[in-house]
Amino acid sequence: MRAALLLILAVLSVAGAYTVSGTIRNAEGEPVPAAHIYIPAEQVGTAADLDGNFSLEVSAGTHRFKITAVGYDDIDTTITIFSDTTLRFVLKSEAIKGEKVVVTASRVEQSVLDVPITTTIAPGDVVSSQSITGFNEAMQHIPGVHMNKYQVSIRNTSGYSQGAGSRVVMLIDGVPVLSGDTGEIKWDALPTNVVSRVEVVKGAGSALYGSGAIGGVINIITLDPIHLYGSADFKGLLKVFSKVGMYDNPHWEQWRWSDKPLTMQNLGFLWGRANHKLYYYITGDLTHSDGYREGDDFMRGKSFAKFKYQLGETKSITAFVDAAYEDKGSFFQWESPAHALSTEPGRENDRVWSGKLFSAVIYRGDKPQKHLFFTIKAYNLFNNWNSRLFNTNLEEYEREGSRSDKFGTDAQVVFSWDKQIFTCGAEACAVANTSNMFGDHFGWGGAVFAQDEISYLHPLVFNIGGRFDFFWVDSASTDFFTGISPKISAIYHITEFMSVHASAASGFRMPTMAELFTRTNAGGVLRVEPNPDLKPERGYSSEIAVNYARDGLVLTGAGFYNYFSDMIEPTPIYGTLVKFANLQRVEIKGAELTLTAKIGKASLSGGYLYTSSKDLDTGEKLPYRPEHNVKFSAEYELTSWLALGGDFRYNSAPLYTLYKADPVVDAKVLDLFTKLNFGRLKLNFRVNNAGNYNYTVIERNIEPIRHFVLSAEYSIF
DSSP, X not given: OHHHHHHHHHHHHHHOEEEEEEEEEETTSOBOTTOEEEEGGGTEEEEOOTTSEEEEEEESEEEEEEEEOTTBOOEEEEEEESSOEEEEEEEOBOOOOTTTEEOXXXXXXXXXXXXXXXXXXXXXXXXXXXXXXXXXXXXXXSTXXXXXXXXXXXXXXXXXXXXXXXXXXXXXXXEEOOOTTXXXXXXXXXXXXXXXXXXXXXXXXXXXXXXXOTTOEEEEEEOOHHHHHXXXXXXXXXXXXXXXXXXXXXXXXXXXXXXXXXXXEEEEEEEEEEETTEEEEEEEEEEEEOOSSTTOOEEEEEEEEEEEEEOSSSEEEEEEEEEEEEEEEOOOSEEETTEEEEEOTTOTTOEEEEEEEEEEEEEEEOBGGGTEEEEEEEEEEEEEEEEEEEETTTTEEEEEEEEEEEEEEEEEEEEEETTEEEEEEEXXXXXXXXXXXXXXEEEEEEEEEEEEEEEEETTEEEEEEEEEEEEEETTOSXXXXXXXXXXXXXXXXXXXXXXXXXXXXXXXXXXXHHHHHOOBOGGGTSEEEOOTTOOOEEEEEEEEEEEEEETTEEEEEEEEEEEEEXXXXXEEEETTEEEEEEEEEEEEEEEEEEEEEEETTEEEEEEEEEEEEEETTTOOBOTTOOSEEEEEEEEEESSSSEXXXXXXXXXXXXXXXXXXXXXXXXXEXXXXXXXXXXXXXXXXXXXXXXXXXXXXXXXXOBOOOOEEEEEEEEEOO
């Protein structure tokens, strides 16, 4: 009987294919548009239309069907087909898992295999465990990311410009937080203890995020209060945490600048409540550090509060407030190579005081039955800083400062129908700035954007889109800074675990007020002249990448090419006199390999990045961009309460801008750590730069020497 059935199926398979059609709905009976139905063995699949209907041709026989949709549990089932067949699938909702879903690359939730541009996801514990005094310290452990002091560079698209301008947009929960005056990232204000995950988009993101995203996007996704508590029945939580640390003696005795122990201390808390439809938490911490260099101490306080009110099953209002204050020394460069950790004579009391207040309100009103998903954001970014720097030429203190206020709004609509996901939106913002360093200025602008994800030829998916930006700044030579940023990509699903994508995008970046109008002596060492004639820089990026994700292993290999015109870089005029200028033609190309894996009790992650960065007009390499960059982290769980691990990073020696003759070495840094988990009490002991290796990433600034840090977290309830 079994043999006869197999014979019949074989004959039917020769006879031709059959139509398999049906519907895909959720547990409430609503259609799930754009859900994917896939037969891995035959690489055949399609996507559901607006009403959750699908249809595809299948040969006779027994097939394995896989049905997936973001926000739902997968269905993996085997069905025998011997005639035209109608199927009905019901997907169950699931809590979104950070390691499976990306929201930044296309402004919509996607699987890591569906993103049109390479995106690296770092879990939140990378930030909380590796960040000692600021978020920037955690960033240097993410593959493909390089830190030039406080300036972040993705795939070496950025160099170093002493805090003016950024080619990377920084977001908190999708809200941009670049300052309105200098256009820089305020690392000390970013939350570190409530981070769910960090998404790093590697490539021009201007098609969706506008000016500043020409080199990529970093999105800090904080903990959702609802997911944190689980249900409204949860009464609340309270955690306290602390970090204490000490710097070791430098390798060279003559580098010692203080006889007392150089320490750091941090104390903070996380408190939250759930009350009917309102969920919220507040975190805050205070940090003091003596610093490892003379005149590099700081006192820092910051807090982050997030509120979420559920208006209904698919409607909510979320708000956050991020506040920070810092009083720090201003180490600019060493006294001499023989006293590399001492500041220049007379500059021991240089100080910078700053305050930041970021706030945002986000309304989300989804209508799944109408295949409509709507989000609107309103935000305000306030930054204020003042400095007192000793001018070594005039032998007197100079005071500089700036205050900026940036207001903005962002509206986005996602509409899905007939195997398409269409996203469109608009933004508007205004910036007011007061400064004795680059004057009083006002600017305003806006943008519109749209993209369409098309799945008619599944498993081949196309993504096309673009954005138009305009911005006006008083006193600039250009009347309006405008930019059109198109993008296109194609994603092919080779198997259910592997995809390949090819993308091309254009981006642009407007000069910041600091780049246009700064005039400063910077303590008599670095003199900066204004350049109101600056033009926006343009960037064109392309890449081909392969993604593999299965059973805890995520592997990505990519080759990329970036071309920039009118790139804005600080350019020496004479000696240490510089101004921001447009370089005509620049190329940055290379390849990257990244992986994360969970093998038994071992967790591994890492990456290798190679880049070639060159000014095509002069033939010279670009400064502050190491050709080779290696990151590797490993952790092994010895018992349920004890884990050991280490982080290693390597950067080849970069080029300098000002002091080109100064010696420079490769960076080879090893951190070691031990984690202890005793239930409510968690301990983490780290030895950072265990080899006490001395290196620089910018001129005359030694990076942190060996230091020891003990972190503790205790859950009271």
